[in-house]
Amino acid sequence: xxxxxxxxxxxxxxxxxxxxxxxxxxxxxxxxxxxxxxxxxxxxxxxxxxxxxxxxxxxxxxxxxxxxxxxxxxxxxxxxxxxxxxxxxxxxxxxxxxxxxxxxxxxxxxxxxxxxxxxxxxxxxxxxxxxxxxxxxxxxxxxxxxxxxxxxxxxxxxxxxxxxxxxxxxxxxxxxxxxxxxxxxxxxxxxxxxxxxxxxxxxxxxxxxxxxxxxxxxxxxxxxxxxxxxxxxxxxxxxxxxxxxxxxxxxxxxxxxxxxxxxxxxxxxxxxxxxxxxxxxxxxxxxxxxxxxxxxxxxxxxxxxxxxxx
Numbered sequence: 001x002x003x004x005x006x007x008x009x010x011x012x013x014x015x016x017x018x019x020x021x022x023x024x025x026x027x028x029x030x031x032x033x034x035x036x037x038x039x040x041x042x043x044x045x046x047x048x049x050x051x052x053x054x055x056x057x058x059x060x061x062x063x064x065x066x067x068x069x070x071x072x073x074x075x076x077x078x079x080x081x082x083x084x085x086x087x088x089x090x091x092x093x094x095x096x097x098x099x100x101x102x103x104x105x106x107x108x109x110x111x112x113x114x115x116x117x118x119x120x121x122x123x124x125x126x127x128x129x130x131x132x133x134x135x136x137x138x139x140x141x142x143x144x145x146x147x148x149x150x151x152x153x154x155x156x157x158x159x160x161x162x163x164x165x166x167x168x169x170x171x172x173x174x175x176x177x178x179x180x181x182x183x184x185x186x187x188x189x190x191x192x193x194x195x196x197x198x199x200x201x202x203x204x205x206x207x208x209x210x211x212x213x214x215x216x217x218x219x220x221x222x223x224x225x226x227x228x229x230x231x232x233x234x235x236x237x238x239x240x241x242x243x244x245x246x247x248x249x250x251x252x253x254x255x256x257x258x259x260x261x262x263x264x265x266x267x268x269x270x271x272x273x274x275x276x277x278x279x280x281x282x283x284x285x286x287x288x289x290x291x292x293x294x295x296x297x298x299x300x301x302x303x304x305x306x307x308x309x310x
Contacts, residue, residue: 005124008116014097048186061101062273100274106240107227109140133196135139139189143299147223148190154219162208176302186300241280262268
């Protein structure tokens with residue numbers, strides 16, 4: 001009898017989605033292809049890391065999947081924030097897909113997206129606990145309001161199609177709160193949506209997660225196509241490297257996924273795939289007033305992008 005559990009359906013979806021995303025991104029880049037590394041986890045399960053580097057559009061990017069299982073340790077439960085719900089040494093299953101793209105051009109934003117599922121218990125058809133998480137956010141270097149609007153409009157439409165599982169306003173606020181660097185007093189980018197621990201309606205949330213996964217490139221590629229041929233020089237690349245430094249700071253200091261992966265013995269190369277190929281930290285770098293770099297600073301605070309006409 002086939003396994004019709006939510007766990008099995010979610011895992012099949014992310015594995016198929018990875019293949020389709022990689023094919024579309026290779027076509028879009030036109031010069032580079034993905035290298036695929038399959039890995040296994042000693043405690044159970046594994047995944048596929050697919051990385052593209054040195055392309056015409058993508059300087060570095062990755063589309064990773066994993067499906068892991070085993071016994072939930074106290075350390076893992078603490079990292080997940082589920083100590084009260086978890087039973088000591090409870091069996092767990094987790095699957096998901098994570099995408100990060102760092103384009104070559106400073107005028108094309110970096111994008112991050114993921115969908116994930118976690119279950120506790122021996123019976124995958126009737127787990128003791130299960131939840132979904134995920135989201136997508138856009139990190140431009142030279143931002144354009146048109147691009148921010150397109151990105152948010154796409155995710156609002158996805159959320160609006162699934163009222164039993166998703167709330168754009170709530171998820172947008174959660175994204176603004178999460179992708180914020182307190183030590184810089186600025187946002188990592190222009191946000192998007194972020195959600196976690198969605199438990200109320202697993203079937204509805206599975207449908208929403210699939211729709212979200214299907215629309216990652218619809219939210220992003222129109223922006224990349226608009227900006228990729230724009231000329232740039234050393235000044236723009238230098239600003240891109242400084243802004244990439246902020247991306248690194250967030251991922252290594254605040255990102256829960258990075259910390260969870262490293263603290264629980266995940267595959268380091270796959271976890272750190274999200275980092276850009278280069279970054280820069282010039283001491284106390286400040287943009288000159290009136291420059292495009294100074295104008296960009298306006299975008300690095302949470303805003304209601306869909307309501308703006310600036």
